[in-house]
Amino acid sequence: MLIEYILVIGLLISSLPLxxxxxxxxxxxxxxxxxxxxxxxxxxxxxxxxxxxxxxxYLDIALLMALFNFVGVVAIARYLERGLLQ
Numbered sequence: 001m002l003i004e005y006i007l008v009i010g011l012l013i014s015s016l017p018l019x020x021x022x023x024x025x026x027x028x029x030x031x032x033x034x035x036x037x038x039x040x041x042x043x044x045x046x047x048x049x050x051x052x053x054x055x056x057x058y059l060d061i062a063l064l065m066a067l068f069n070f071v072g073v074v075a076i077a078r079y080l081e082r083g084l085l086q
Contacts, residue, residue, distance in 0.1 A: 004052050011041055032076045039069030 018041075025031040043066045050058030064074050 001052075005046055008045060008048055011045060015041060029077075032073060032080070035076075036069060036073045039065065039072075043069070064070055 016040070018037055022031055022038075024035045025034060043062045046058050046062035046065060050056060051060065
């Protein structure tokens with residue numbers, strides 16, 4: 001049980017360099033990549049929460065979050081490719 005809490009704390013601590021990369025990212029594509037990593041970490045946190053609370057609804061939400069994260073990154077990549085975002 002302790003390992004799950006350590007894992008959550010580790011994920012939260014590892015998000016601090018991502019916040020710096022989001023703030024300092026030189027290009028929009030770098031910032032989009034950071035958002036994708038944040039979405040993946042959020043999905044992992046929901047999966048851990050599902051395991052800790054023994055409720056499967058959080059896994060459904062994590063699956064939807066991963067799907068929306070993927071669709072959002074594809075949409076951003078499409079706009080970047082067309083030059084609509086700087």
